[in-house]
Amino acid sequence: MNFEAFRVEVRRIIDEDRIIESQGELMLYSYDASPAEQAMPRMVIQPLTTGEVSEILKLANEYLVPVVPSSGRTSLHGGPIPYNGAVVIDLMRMNKVLEVNLEDSYVHSEVGVRLDELNAELARYGHFFPPDPASSAAATVGGSLANGAGGMRGAKYGTVKDWVLGAEVVLPTGEVTFMGCRTLKCRAGYDLLNLIIGSEGTLGVVTNAYLKIWPLPEAVVRLRVYFKSIIDAAKAVGVIKSRGFRPLIIEFLDEGTMEAVSNYVREFKYPESAEAMLIIDIDGPPEAMDRYVNSMVTLLKETGGFEIEWTSNRDEMEKIYMARRAAYPALLRLFSNDRVMPEDISVPPSKLPEAVKGIRDIGDKYGLRIVTWGHVGDGNLHPNIIYNPSDQSSISRLHAVTREIGLLAINLGGTVSSEHGIGVLKKDLLVNELEVKGIAQLRLMKAIKKAFDPNNILNPGKVIDVD
Ligand SMILES: Cc1cc2nc3c(=O)[nH]c(=O)nc-3n(C[C@H](O)[C@H](O)[C@H](O)COP(=O)(O)OP(=O)(O)OC[C@H]3O[C@@H](n4cnc5c(N)ncnc54)[C@H](O)[C@@H]3O)c2cc1C
Known part of the structure; x- marks a missing residue:
């Protein structure tokens, strides 16, 4: 690596106010939202155009300087952390919505x-x-595309990969390509x-993308229901799906999640006997x-749900959803002396x-305490494992737990x-999964x-190790 030569040449093509080298500012790029080990970048560059990204990558490739793309930095697995003195390419200044085209059903951003x-x-x-x-x-368009992000509406609409038509991608050699259509x-x-x-x-580094868009739902009703047993709550999801419902979201919160949220959000209360809660959005013509709500309420009662509430009022809906939105910060607050390892498995519903x-x-x-929530409409669970980072036994048990949860998901x-x-x-864990599916x-x-x-x-050491 010849970082000094890279540095000199980068300074020729990028304005000084878009190059960060002060330790205080570099620190902001040393972590993401995960408990992964932090690492300081050597430099941060903030390009404005695809052409600049291309020039930066050409230089990085020539001088063998590792570079890491970075956007909202909300990653939960260390993806944007610049290990081994890598240079960060911060894409947050490329922030324009370029075109909304209803006729062709896309937004170019x-x-x-x-x-x-x-x-x-x-x-x-x-x-x-x-x-x-x-x-x-x-979270941004670029980071979500690069992570293949999903979310609550995955139950009905899938994940980012189902919604990208095409993207401009700069290859690690600096070549600019348009992939897709x-x-x-x-x-x-x-x-x-x-x-x-x-x-x-x-x-590759994505600089802009054509994303599919969809008309907003005409009407949405949000339901909140508790269950005395987490198993019953999980079973209810299968019943909802097998009866032909396709809710917009089905969010699951276990007792640990509700406890954390109730400590964090004063207004949030839950029944003592509840082991789990589901938040369900159904949409359709007003x-x-x-009719949809009545059928859903009947189904939820049959499957063991109680204290069922529903609303189509925006503020009331937000109040119900707050329990889910606050889950991660609430957990970090409740276990502020420990660490939280967020897991992310899927099983068939x-x-x-x-x-x-x-x-x-x-x-x-x-x-080890595990607090679980998830977007269960598509079988996605987020078990969050609480561990003590300064206790070797706790760390070893954490590794055993993450491995066993991964194997559980694969076996199911x-x-x-x-x-x-x-x-x-x-x-x-990826290697474990590939061993089962075909190494x-x-x-x-x-x-x-x-x-x-x-x-x-380009982002070396992430996803897989190259020999
Ligand atoms: C509280 C909380 C809740 C979350 N909930 C969800 C959830 O419901 N569903 C979900 O899927 N994820 C979730 N996440 C994880 C994360 O927020 C998402 O995956 C998000 O889409 C990442 O976007 P970002 O802009 O923050 O990307 P970053 O974290 O900046 O980057 C993510 C990865 O993409 C790379 N990258 C970034 N920009 C580009 C680019 N332009 N070109 C190429 N590579 C790039 C980075 O190097 C990194 O590896 C959650 C995280 C938090 C903290």
Whole structure:
């Protein structure tokens, strides 16, 4: 690596006020939202155009300087952390919504636009971009595309990969390409766009994207229901799906989550006998909503739900949802002397009862507290493991617990990573999953990384280790 030569040349092409080298400011780029080890970048560069990103990558490739793309930095697996003195490319200044095209059903956006900002703009046209990570106030188009993010509405609308038509991608060599199409149908050779989506900034830097958009739901009703048993709550999800309901969201909160939230949000109260809570949004034409709600309430009662409430009032809906929105900060506050390892598995919805029971058993077996919530409409659970980072026994048990939860998901026909990605924290679990599904895939993944990034300069050490 010849960082000094890189530094001199970067200063020729990027304005000084868009290059950060002061320790105080660099510190802000040394972590993400995960408990992954922090690392200081050597430099942060804030490009404004695809051309600048291309020039930076050409130089990085020439001088063998590792570079890490960075956006909202809400990653939960260490993806944007610049290990080994890497340079950060901060894409937050590329933050314009370029075009909303209703006729062709897309929004063309630069990558630094936050998802809530994007949806505020689209709402003016009566449309929205459905993928909605719970971090949408800070998470961006680029970071969400690179992470293959999902969210609550995944139950009905899938994840980011289902909503990207095409994207401008700068390869690690600095070459600029447009992957995918602007049309809804696109079969132009191998699907490289879908390799980029979810590649966590290891194959290319995305600078702008054409995203599919959808008309806003006409009417939405939010229901909140408690269950005396988490198993019953998990079973209810399968019943909802098998009866043909396709709710917009089905969010699951276990007792530990409710306890954390009630300590954090004064207004939030829950019945003592409740082991779990579901938040369900159903949407449809206004004239059908009473019928939908009545059927859903009947179903929830049959499956053991109690204290069922529902509303279509915006403020009331937000009040119900606050329990879910506050879950992560509430947990961090409640266990402020410990650390929280956020996990992210998916199982087929029919296997949710076995999954929630299995997670509880694993926590008991290793004596670690696990607090679980999730977007259960698509079988996605987030078990959050509480551990003590200064206690070696606690750390060893954490590793055993994450491994067993991953294996549980795989054995139930699921996956170790639904939406948060692999980053640095889940590389071993990814290998575990590939061992079950066919380890030849690891060889292919390494070959793909090499084909895109022959000098391994782009976000090295993330997702997979290259030999
Ligand atoms: C409270 C909380 C709740 C969350 N809830 C969800 C959830 O419901 N669903 C979900 O999927 N995730 C969730 N996450 C995880 C995370 O917020 C999302 O995955 C989010 O989409 C990441 O976007 P970001 O802009 O913060 O990306 P960053 O964290 O900045 O980056 C993510 C990854 O993408 C790479 N990258 C960033 N920008 C680019 C680019 N332009 N080109 C190429 N690579 C790039 C980075 O190197 C990194 O590897 C949550 C996180 C928190 C803290």
